[in-house]
Amino acid sequence: MLNLVQPAQAQDQPFARLPSGTEYRLFRADAAGKYQPRTLAPTDAPYASRAGQVLTVFMEFRTGRDSVLMSSRRMQPTAQPVALPAKPAPGGLEEALGLLLPGDSAVFRFPADTVFAKTFGRAVPPFIKRSGNILTVLASARELLTMEQMMARQQQLQAQVEKKAAQQAVAQSAKDNALILAYLKKNHATAKKTIGGTYYIIKKAGTGLPPKKGQTVRVLYRGTVLSTGKEFDSTAKRNNEPFSFTLGVGQVIPGWDQGIAMLTKGSKAVLLIPSPLAYGARGAGADIPPNTVLRFEVELVDFK
Incomplete structure (x- = not known):
C-alpha cells in the first residue's frame, strides 16, 4: 500500500503556503493508522539540519484535473531517494520535500510552470497547462539517511543484484x-x-x-x-x-x-x-x- 493521503481525504484542511508559492498539507498517521493533519512546529528539525542528506519517498504526480501522471511505486517497489540540497530552489520539488519528516505524508500543489522550471529544467507540457497549470504531488516520506548511509545501501543492493544474477547465470x-x-x-x-x-x-x-x-x-x-x-x-x-x-x-x-x-x-x-x-x-x-x-x-x- 502506498500510504499516500488522497486529495479527497484532505478537503477540510486548508493549504498552507510557502513564500515561493508552493501550497502544502502535511499529515501523520495516528495510533489507529488514520492520517491526521500536521502543522510545522518549532520542534521540527529545521531544513538546514537535513541539508546534504537523502530522503526516501514515494511520490505520485497528478495534473490539476487529478489525472495521474506518474506513480513511483508502480515504477519501483522501493522509496525513491531524493537528495536535499543546502539551498533548494524556491518553488521546486526539493524545497517542498524538505518540509517532511520520516513518517509524514503530504499533498503539495505547485504552479506547474514554476516547478517544471525549478526542478525539471524545462517548459510545462501543453496538456498540463490545459489542465489548469497545476501540478499536484502526493508524497510519503520513509527514511532520512546520510549520504554515506545511502551509498552503503546502494552498494549492498547492487551486491545483492549481482549475486542473484550470478546464481541465475549458473x-x-x-x-x-x-x-x-x-x-x-x-x-x-x-x-x-x-x-x-x-x-x-x-x-x-x-x-x-x-x-x-x-x-x-x-x-x-x-x-x-x-x-x-x-x-x-x-x-x-x-x-x-x-x-x-x-x-x-x-x-x-x-x-x-x-x-x-x-x-x-x-x-x-x-x-x-x-x-x-x-x-x-x-x-x-x-x-x-x-x-x-x-x-x-x-x-x-x-x-x-
Missing part, C-alpha cells in the same frame, strides 16, 4: 550446456571448450599463432539460434565484408572474445555460445529471445 549455463551437448551428440560432432565456457568446433585449421588480446581481428560469420536454426545476422547480408573488432576488450559478446581467441588465421569454425556468454536474460531484439544459445559459423580472415 543455473542457466547448466541448461544451456545440456542443450549444447545434446546438439553435439545429435550431429556427431566433437567440440572443445574454452576456460570461460564457449564451445568451438574447428572445421578448417588455419596457420600460425592465434591473435592476442588488443589485436584487431576481421571475421566472416553467420549467426543462428541453436534451438531453431533461425539466422539472425551474417556478413553475407553486409556485402560479405568481414566484421572488425578489437579482441578481448568487450567490444563483442564474451563468447566471441573467447572463441575467436582460439583460432588461427584462415581458420573456419563453429562457435556454440551459452546464453550468459551471449545476450543473457535480456536477449537482443525480436530475433534473439532471452536465455538463447547461439551458434556462429565463423572464419578468421586475418588480424593485426
